[in-house]
Amino acid sequence: MDKYQRYTKEWNQVVRIRSVKAKTFKEAGEVLGTSSSTVIRRFKEVAKEQMTNGVRLPKAIAMDEYKGDTDAGTYQLIIANAETHEPLDILPNRRKKRFKIISANTELTLN
Secondary structure, eight states: OOTTOSSOHHHHHHHHHHHHHSSOHHHHHHHHTSOHHHHHHHHHHHHHHHHHHOOOOOSOEEEEEEEEEETTEEEEEEEEETTTOOEEEEESOSOOSOEEEETTTTEEEEO
C-alpha cells in the first residue's frame, strides 16, 4: 500500500471495475463496503483515462430506425459503422430534434 492510502491497490482496482459494471454507484458502494462518493471518485479516474485515449468515428456512419418495444417508443434509432455494420450507439427513440456534425473527421454530437 502506498503512503497516505487507506485502500490497497487491489481494492482500488476492484472498485474501478465495479464502478463501471454496477447499475448504480450506491449499489457498488454497498457491495464493497464504502460510500458512493468514493466509488464516484474511482469512476472519474477511469473515465479520465478513457477520455484521454480519444474516440474516433469511422469515415462513414449509417443511421436507421428499427422496431423494438421500449418505454420511450416503438421505434429506436441505431447509428452504425457503414463499412463494417458494427453498431456505435442505439438511441431510445427516433425523435431526436437535432444532430450536429462538426467536420467530416472529428465528432458527431447528439443533442
